[in-house]
Amino acid sequence: MNIAALISGGVDSAVAVHLLCEQGYRPDLFYIKIGMEGDTEMSCTAEEDIELCTATARKYGLTLNVVDLHKQYWDNVVSYAIEKVKQGLTPNPDVMCNKLIKFGCFEKEVGYMYDKVATGHYARTIEKEGKVWLATAKDQLKDQTDFLAQIDYLQVSKLLFPLGGLMKSEVRDIAKKMKLPSAYRKDSQGICFLGKINYNDFLRRFLGEKEGDIIEIETGKKIGLHKGYWFHTIGQRKGLGLSGGPWFVVAKDIDKNTVFVSRGYDTDKQYGKDFILRDFHFITESPWDDRPDEEISFKIRHTDTFMKGILLTDGNTVKVSSYSPIQGIAPGQFGVIYDNSSEICIGSGEITNLVNIP
Numbered sequence: 001m002n003i004a005a006l007i008s009g010g011v012d013s014a015v016a017v018h019l020l021c022e023q024g025y026r027p028d029l030f031y032i033k034i035g036m037e038g039d040t041e042m043s044c045t046a047e048e049d050i051e052l053c054t055a056t057a058r059k060y061g062l063t064l065n066v067v068d069l070h071k072q073y074w075d076n077v078v079s080y081a082i083e084k085v086k087q088g089l090t091p092n093p094d095v096m097c098n099k100l101i102k103f104g105c106f107e108k109e110v111g112y113m114y115d116k117v118a119t120g121h122y123a124r125t126i127e128k129e130g131k132v133w134l135a136t137a138k139d140q141l142k143d144q145t146d147f148l149a150q151i152d153y154l155q156v157s158k159l160l161f162p163l164g165g166l167m168k169s170e171v172r173d174i175a176k177k178m179k180l181p182s183a184y185r186k187d188s189q190g191i192c193f194l195g196k197i198n199y200n201d202f203l204r205r206f207l208g209e210k211e212g213d214i215i216e217i218e219t220g221k222k223i224g225l226h227k228g229y230w231f232h233t234i235g236q237r238k239g240l241g242l243s244g245g246p247w248f249v250v251a252k253d254i255d256k257n258t259v260f261v262s263r264g265y266d267t268d269k270q271y272g273k274d275f276i277l278r279d280f281h282f283i284t285e286s287p288w289d290d291r292p293d294e295e296i297s298f299k300i301r302h303t304d305t306f307m308k309g310i311l312l313t314d315g316n317t318v319k320v321s322s323y324s325p326i327q328g329i330a331p332g333q334f335g336v337i338y339d340n341s342s343e344i345c346i347g348s349g350e351i352t353n354l355v356n357i358p
Helices: 011-022 040-060 070-086 093-109 153-158 168-177 199-207
Strands: 003-006 028-033 064-068 116-118 124-128 131-135 212-216 222-226 248-253 258-262 271-282 293-299 307-314 317-327 334-338 344-351
Touching: 003 011, 011 040, 011 116, 011 168, 028 040, 028 093, 040 064, 070 093, 070 199, 093 116, 093 153, 131 153, 271 334, 293 317
Parallel strands: 003 028, 003 116, 028 064, 212 258
Antiparallel strands: 124 131, 131 344, 212 222, 248 258, 271 317, 271 344, 293 307, 293 334, 307 317, 334 344
């Protein structure tokens, strides 16, 4: 089997390469270069990544290729993120990076020449009734299916996830035992294209600053100032600079550049149970035969917690009703739907409903 392996310089993708070689495969390795041109920190991070990828390739006698998808990334993913932030929403660039860049543009540029594309994601694929489904990883804490929930059937059918049946601790142990170059490298944090760049600095670069009021939503009282609604997201607690809290962001008025907050004590402004998903995307197909409601598991952010609830469908409308209250439902994020056993990732849609502004 002809395999292309995406490698990042981190421990996970390096162990994925090791496992493929252990199974007798000789994958070609590819490092996808994206990021902010002219940014010294980002350039240094990429150089370090490529050095580690080169060392891994050399260890196994494999070829490493650097694929520059910078322009495609900025045209598709970064522009998406900035536009969503302007709309007062909370985007997830990593989800769109997987869909459009790693398994989209890469496929058009290189991947089409290979039978399979392997990555270091913590996920699995399983086959049921002749069709391939995206499935959750053994390590529920590290599971990354929520970042893959916008890929399509052709993409999931071609993917290999060598780490899907391993715990993170096992991956680290393998890396140390095999003396992989990235064995002791820390896991990357944050948004894929930012590297070490602070997210607020990124927003400031493109959207600037504009002073606005912070309003207590229950009383309408002005209690502070902020530097732009785009720096704040629903559910946010830190970084508000307010005393007498804890305070939480519960709504934004983008026309007036106003941020609404609540202390979060027994308030329906801070917690919710229902949300609507726009443009719901099935990865493989709907497993429910158009039934109007179905018991499901779901995620609205990247955590190890799978929430339980009911999926309600009415025509093109998809609504989730959670069994328990959820803190900080942020419009713009993806609501990711799983079967009731939290094994199969069915698909995702963008959360759309907002807290009513008085």
